[in-house]
Amino acid sequence: MAMRSAIAALFLAVFALVHGVAAQETYPSRPLKLVVPYSAGGASDVMARYIGQKLGELLGRNVVIENMPAAAGTVAYTTVARAPADGYTLVYGTSSIAVNAVLRAKSPYDPIRDFAPISSLLVVQNVLVVPMSLPVQSVAELVALAKAKPNALNYVSLGPGSSPHLSMELFRSAAGITVQQVPYKLTTQGYTDLIDGRVQLWLASMPSALPFIQSGRLRALAVAGPTRSAALPDVPTLIESGVAAETTFWHGLFAPAGLAPEIAHRLNRAVHDIVAQPETRAWYFKLGAELVAGTPEQLGAETSREMQKWLKIAKDIGIQSD
Numbered sequence: 001m002a003m004r005s006a007i008a009a010l011f012l013a014v015f016a017l018v019h020g021v022a023a024q025e026t027y028p029s030r031p032l033k034l035v036v037p038y039s040a041g042g043a044s045d046v047m048a049r050y051i052g053q054k055l056g057e058l059l060g061r062n063v064v065i066e067n068m069p070a071a072a073g074t075v076a077y078t079t080v081a082r083a084p085a086d087g088y089t090l091v092y093g094t095s096s097i098a099v100n101a102v103l104r105a106k107s108p109y110d111p112i113r114d115f116a117p118i119s120s121l122l123v124v125q126n127v128l129v130v131p132m133s134l135p136v137q138s139v140a141e142l143v144a145l146a147k148a149k150p151n152a153l154n155y156v157s158l159g160p161g162s163s164p165h166l167s168m169e170l171f172r173s174a175a176g177i178t179v180q181q182v183p184y185k186l187t188t189q190g191y192t193d194l195i196d197g198r199v200q201l202w203l204a205s206m207p208s209a210l211p212f213i214q215s216g217r218l219r220a221l222a223v224a225g226p227t228r229s230a231a232l233p234d235v236p237t238l239i240e241s242g243v244a245a246e247t248t249f250w251h252g253l254f255a256p257a258g259l260a261p262e263i264a265h266r267l268n269r270a271v272h273d274i275v276a277q278p279e280t281r282a283w284y285f286k287l288g289a290e291l292v293a294g295t296p297e298q299l300g301a302e303t304s305r306e307m308q309k310w311l312k313i314a315k316d317i318g319i320q321s322d
Contacts, residue, residue: 027087027262027263027266028059028060028061028087028088029061030061030088031061031062031063031064031088032055032056032059032061032062032063032064032087032088032089032090033063033064033066033088033089033090034048034051034052034055034063034064034065034066034090034091034092035066035068035076035079035080035089035090035091035092036048036049036065036066036067036068036076036091036092037068037069037072037073037074037075037076037077037091037092037093037094037096037097038067038069038073038158038187039067039069039185039186039187039188040067041186041187041188042186042187042188042208043187043205043207043208043209043287044092044094044205044207044208044251045065045067046207047122047207047251047284047287047289048065048092048251049065050280050283050284051092051121051253051271051274052064052065052092054274054277054280055267055270055271055274058270058273058274059266059270069158069185069186070185071100071159072096072100072158072159072160072161072162072165073094073096073097073100073162074100074104074107074108074109074161076091077091077093077097077100077109077111077115078108078109080115080254080255080256081108081109081110081114081115081256081257082256083256084256085116085255085256085257085258085259085260086259086263087255087259087260087263087264087267089255089256090118090253090254090255090267091115091253091254091255092121092251092253093115093251093252093253093254094163094249094250094251094252095163095249095250095306096161096162096163096249097111097115097252097254097303098111098303098304098306098307098310099161099163099166099306099307099310100161101307102307102310102311102314103160103161103310103314103319104161111303111307112300112303112304113257114256114257115254115255115256115257115303116254116255116256116257116258116259116264116296117252117253117254117296117297117299117300117303118252118253118254118255118264118267118268118271118296118299119252119253119267119268119271119272119293119294119295119296119299120250120251120252120292120293120294120298120299120302121250121251121252121253121271121275121291121292121293122250122251122284122289122290122291122292123248123249123250123251123289123290123292124205124206124207124248124249124250124251124288124289124290125206125223125224125225125229125247125248125249125288126163126164126167126203126204126205126206126223126224126225126247126248126249127203127204127205127206127209127210127213127220127222127223127224127229127232127235128142128171128201128202128203128220128221128222128223128224128238129194129201129202129204129209129212129213129218129219129220129221130142130194130200130201130202130218130219130221131194131195131196131197131200131218131219132195132216132217132218132219133197134197134200134201134219136221137219137221138221138241139175139221139222139236139238139241139242139243140241140242142201142221143175143176143177143243146175146177146178146179147176147177150177150178151178151179151180153177153179153180153200153201154179154180154181154182154198154199154200154201155168155179155180155181155182155199155200155201155202155203156182156184156190156193156194156199156201156202156204157181157182157183157184158183158184158185158187158190159183159184159185160183163203163205163247163249164202164203164204165181165183166247166310166313166319167203167224167245167247168181168201168202168203169317169319170245170247170313170317171203171224171238171243171245172317173245173316173317173318174243174244174245175243175245179200179201182199187208190202191208191212191218194218195212195217195218203224203247205249206223206229206231206232206287206288206289207284207287207288207289210231210232210287210288213232220232220235221235221241222235222236222237222238222240222241222243223235223236223237223238224237224238224245224246224247224248225237225246225247225248226239226246226248228240229288230285230288231285231286231287231288232288250292250302250306252299252302252303253267253271254299255267264296268295268296271293272293274293275291275292275293276293
């Protein structure tokens with residue numbers, strides 16, 4: 001009897017192992033959902049959709065995009081953090097996944113505990129843009145105008161904790177000016193109001209702003225990265241312009257915590273394959289974005305560094321938590 005029980009237990013163990021391996025080998029067996037913490041039609045959404053399309057082609061399954069732009073992306077991150085860790089719900093995360101958590105008094109998610117990092121995707125720098133109607137041609141002239149008219153200039157924000165909010169607050173502090181935040185839910189509306197002069201400045205992501213700069217509808221005063229952008233070689237950096245307010249942000253792919261290592265590895269491999277495609281690199285280069293890919297561990301470490309970086313900046317320049 002004992003022998004039969006031992007054999008039966010061994011059989012069940014082998015069956016479970018084989019069944020588990022088979023289940024992982026068939027991943028994915030249905031469409032995936034990629035949650036995007038930005039509104040449809042914006043540059044980040046467009047870039048996320050491109051990644052989703054390529055990911056679907058490599059995995060042989062449709063990747064459905066779901067936009068959740070509310071609360072500077074916090075709703076999107078919270079939704080994915082609470083989703084099943086089966087590899088069918090992913091989030092197109094940016095630096096905001098870390099920033100939002102450290103700036104909110106009670107964050108509904110933990111960027112480290114609640115997510116399984118898959119891979120970094122790309123790096124972008126911000127660009128300071130103003131309406132063509134604003135009578136400034138340089139950062140120095142903008143700063144002089146802002147100092148002459150305190151609180152008269154308004155800047156576009158995508159909500160507290162968003163990249164435009166943090167970048168502008170850092171710029172404001174470094175330049176010694178006072179400007180007012182105007183939060184927008186839709187990037188498209190932000191650009192409409194900026195072009196029309198209802199708001200006066202925006203430290204926007206390069207891929208988002210580039211088409212408006214190239215078409216002559218907005219004026220670029222400076223880029224916010226450590227070096228000039230290949231997409232705008234004639235535009236100086238903020239540092240060159242005398243304002244030490246460097247901001248560069250990254251995008252990456254995350255899943256809910258607890259994802260099986262085999263599935264995480266497959267997704268990571270797919271990202272590396274996407275980034276290595278020459279046509280993909282060329283497509284993103286035109287947007288002013290630099291493609292990168294790494295290990296899950298590297299993205300996790302980058303998330304931790306981003307949290308520490310903005311926690312310090314928030315304390316130094318007085319950005320308030322909600």
